[in-house]
Amino acid sequence: MNASTTLIYDSSFNGFLTAVFVAFDEKISVADIQKNGRCQNGLFSETETIFTHVEKAKRVWNGIRNKSHNAISNVYFAFLSETEGVEMLLFDYIQKLMRTQNGKYLDYSDSTVLHISQLARKVGREKHRMEAFVRFQLTKDNIYFANIEPDFDVLPLISKHFRDRYADQQWLIYDVKRKYGIYYNLDHVEMVSLNLKDIHHNKIHKSDAFVNGEYEYQTLWNDYFKSTGILSRINPKLHTQHVPKRYWKYLSEKKEAV
Amino acid sequence: MDFDRVREKLNILADAAKYDVSCASSGSDRTNKTKGLGNASKMGICHSYTEDGRCISLLKILLTNHCIYDCAYCVTRKSNDIQRAAFKIQEVVDLTINFYRRNYIEGLFLSSGIFKNADYTMERLVAVAKKLREEENFNGYIHLKSIPGASDELMYEAGLYADRLSVNIEVPTISGLKLLAPDKKHEDFTKPMLKVKNEIVRYQAERKIIKSTPKYAPAGQSTQMIVGASGETDKDIMYSATYYYKTYQMKRVYYSGYVPIADDARLPAIGSQVPMLRENRLYQTDWLLRFYGFAVNEILNHEHPNLDMEVDPKLSWALRNLHHFPVDVNTADKRLLARIPGIGMQSVQKIMDARKFRRLNWDHLKKIGVALNRAQYFMVCDSRHWERRDLDAEKIKGMILQTSSGQFRNQYSTQLSLFN
Numbered sequence: 001m002n003a004s005t006t007l008i009y010d011s012s013f014n015g016f017l018t019a020v021f022v023a024f025d026e027k028i029s030v031a032d033i034q035k036n037g038r039c040q041n042g043l044f045s046e047t048e049t050i051f052t053h054v055e056k057a058k059r060v061w062n063g064i065r066n067k068s069h070n071a072i073s074n075v076y077f078a079f080l081s082e083t084e085g086v087e088m089l090l091f092d093y094i095q096k097l098m099r100t101q102n103g104k105y106l107d108y109s110d111s112t113v114l115h116i117s118q119l120a121r122k123v124g125r126e127k128h129r130m131e132a133f134v135r136f137q138l139t140k141d142n143i144y145f146a147n148i149e150p151d152f153d154v155l156p157l158i159s160k161h162f163r164d165r166y167a168d169q170q171w172l173i174y175d176v177k178r179k180y181g182i183y184y185n186l187d188h189v190e191m192v193s194l195n196l197k198d199i200h201h202n203k204i205h206k207s208d209a210f211v212n213g214e215y216e217y218q219t220l221w222n223d224y225f226k227s228t229g230i231l232s233r234i235n236p237k238l239h240t241q242h243v244p245k246r247y248w249k250y251l252s253e254k255k256e257a258v
Numbered sequence: 259m260d261f262d263r264v265r266e267k268l269n270i271l272a273d274a275a276k277y278d279v280s281c282a283s284s285g286s287d288r289t290n291k292t293k294g295l296g297n298a299s300k301m302g303i304c305h306s307y308t309e310d311g312r313c314i315s316l317l318k319i320l321l322t323n324h325c326i327y328d329c330a331y332c333v334t335r336k337s338n339d340i341q342r343a344a345f346k347i348q349e350v351v352d353l354t355i356n357f358y359r360r361n362y363i364e365g366l367f368l369s370s371g372i373f374k375n376a377d378y379t380m381e382r383l384v385a386v387a388k389k390l391r392e393e394e395n396f397n398g399y400i401h402l403k404s405i406p407g408a409s410d411e412l413m414y415e416a417g418l419y420a421d422r423l424s425v426n427i428e429v430p431t432i433s434g435l436k437l438l439a440p441d442k443k444h445e446d447f448t449k450p451m452l453k454v455k456n457e458i459v460r461y462q463a464e465r466k467i468i469k470s471t472p473k474y475a476p477a478g479q480s481t482q483m484i485v486g487a488s489g490e491t492d493k494d495i496m497y498s499a500t501y502y503y504k505t506y507q508m509k510r511v512y513y514s515g516y517v518p519i520a521d522d523a524r525l526p527a528i529g530s531q532v533p534m535l536r537e538n539r540l541y542q543t544d545w546l547l548r549f550y551g552f553a554v555n556e557i558l559n560h561e562h563p564n565l566d567m568e569v570d571p572k573l574s575w576a577l578r579n580l581h582h583f584p585v586d587v588n589t590a591d592k593r594l595l596a597r598i599p600g601i602g603m604q605s606v607q608k609i610m611d612a613r614k615f616r617r618l619n620w621d622h623l624k625k626i627g628v629a630l631n632r633a634q635y636f637m638v639c640d641s642r643h644w645e646r647r648d649l650d651a652e653k654i655k656g657m658i659l660q661t662s663s664g665q666f667r668n669q670y671s672t673q674l675s676l677f678n
Contacts, residue, residue, distance in 0.1 A: 009557045009562060065668055072370075100341070105645070106606045106611035107611070107615040108609075108622075108625075109612045109613075109615060109616055109622040110615070111625075114626070116533070128303070130296075131299070131303055132303045133305070133307075135308075135361060135362070136359065136360045138359075138361070144360070145357060155346065160576065161299075164290055164297040165295075165296060165297040166295065167290055167293040167295070167297075167371065168293055168294055168295050168297070168357060169678075176294050213259075216259075216261050217356050217357070217360060218453070220264065220268055220353070220357075221360075221362050223265060223268055223269055223272075224317065225274050225306060225308070225314065227269050227272040227273040227309055228272050228273075228275070228308055228318060229276070229308035229309045229362055230276055231310075232518075233515075233517070233532050233639070234309055234310050235310050236309065237311075238310075238311030239307055239309050239311050242307040242311060242313075243306060
């Protein structure tokens with residue numbers, strides 16, 4: 001009997017795909033796939049450290065994509081959910097997917113498939129929320145700056161949306177929780193890490209990093225927000241359902257409510 | 259920008275525009291090709307929500323609230339004593355661009371009171387859209403109001419710059435229109451609608467031959483009806499909605515519960531409740547017609563001119579048509595699955611996909627997301643347990659109401675409450 005092995009990878013998506021490649025290639029019976037630094041050895045399993053290999057990762061990516069476009073986006077989205085144990089779930093999903101003939105693996109009565117599609121949907125919702133709730137503030141260096149704190153690691157997913165939309169302005173979106181950002185320099189988007197002294201909540205106090213007109217536009221927007229609501233239809237429950245409270249501190253229209 | 263002056267105008271003119279419920283930004287595929295500003299999102303994005311829970315996706319304002327008409331239901335009617343204001347064209351452009359760049363909005367929804375005459379007003383609306391598109395290289399969403407009675411030439415031009423055009427017919431019956439808006443004729447509303455529809459059809463035909471045909475109102479047309487202002491039945495509303503969907507190929511018809519704003523004997527008094535539940539039931543019906551394959555006369559007809567407020571329209575249809583049920587989810591076709599109360603279109607698709615692999619039981623359906631508290635009386639699946647009792651409609655309805663809760667339940671409950 002083969003002893004089962006725990007694979008350790010560098011917590012990047014490419015690293016995970018490389019681990020999948022190695023597992024398939026060497027026919028390893030996988031006990032678990034874990035991020036380095038957060039690993040926990042099993043009692044009866046060996047460990048193997050995976051070195052990220054872009055070529056290998058690409059082969060797995062293409063392999064899944066050739067089966068189904070839907071599947072590859074499900075895998076990527078679910079991976080970004082950073083849920084604990086998602087790696088094994090994904091590994092199981094990929095194994096099942098690869099066994100099918102036509103790649104139409106949509107068995108929602110299977111708990112893995114249903115779980116993956118639910119995770120992917122959660123991340124998709126967060127992506128959509130971030131496309132909505134990012135609020136740029138214009139800095140004195142003429143960069144539109146926003147900081148966010150998404151539930152999942154969605155920056156890689158929203159970068160295209162913002163690049164297509166704001167092609168003629170420099171912008172920077174910074175993930176406060178994961179401590180990295182994406183910056184568009186009028187040509188392409190790059191990853192940046194900042195030494196951010198203070199997080200720019202939409203507090204009452206004003207920062208001098210921004211241009212003078214910035215707070216005027218925020219005031220106009222807050223006014224607009226207020227005057228467009230109809231008081232006789234007020235429905236706070238529905239409101240917080242659509243705009244959950246954890247996002248309020250970054251939304252200038254909610255600054256009085258925070 | 260004169261900040262204080264713009265702020266004052268914005269407050270007045272946004273306040274006056276808020277009764278327009280449409281705030282959709284979906285359906286347009288305008289793309290940013292020239293490294294300009296903006297890229298329409300096909301699915302639309304709601305950037306915030308008002309405290310009444312409605313989506314804020316567009317900067318929704320009037321160009322002016324001066325108006326020559328005196329429609330009883332309208333807050334900007336001539337005889338109403340309110341503050342009046344008007345934006346300059348450049349002010350609207352600046353606001354839109356600056357809000358858009360900060361990712362507050364998807365675009366502009368520009369409406370207006372009618373000053374001087376219809377064409378004069380429409381011309382100004384078109385000028386704003388033109389300036390945004392041609393001078394600012396703006397590819398975001400623009401929704402313009404078609405002013406009733408505007409000429410065909412202007413409507414044609416409007417469609418070249420706007421993503422969506424809309425005329426609000428507001429009052430679903432012609433008799434109601436005569437009563438509440440005596441200066442307006444029904445034809446004034448339908449003429450611009452017809453022109454825009456014909457142009458959309460023409461442009462679509464041309465695109466099939468020449469791929470580079472410019473866009474013409476890619477997100478189509480919409481309209482709005484006020485609910486509960488002129489004593490119309492649900493049947494009146496839904497039949498006229500169906501008419502507008504068919505005749506003018508509307509993308510959406512909106513239903514807006516009337517918010518009392520005037521002391522007028524023809525209208526509900528100030529302070530009376532906004533019919534939000536009724537509005538909700540109308541939207542549910544609208545969805546059943548557009549996505550679930552129902553015909554309007556199945557839901558509303560001579561015997562049932564109004565919707566049941568206690569249960570949703572699909573359940574209420576099912577209760578009247580118990581002879582179609584129970585349905586076997588493992589064999590029934592898509593059309594029939596969609597008619598089971600408690601199963602939405604997403605669940606229908608999941609069931610269709612999943613049942614190729616194995617026969618589904620209650621457990622699977624629950625995980626997929628079917629609302630079993632309603633669905634269980636109308637279906638059978640791979641299980642020996644199903645509703646075997648010979649229950650009549652009243653009984654099923656009672657059991658469903660008992661095991662569920664509703665936001666508006668207290669408004670129509672016939673049960674006496676014990677403690678107040």
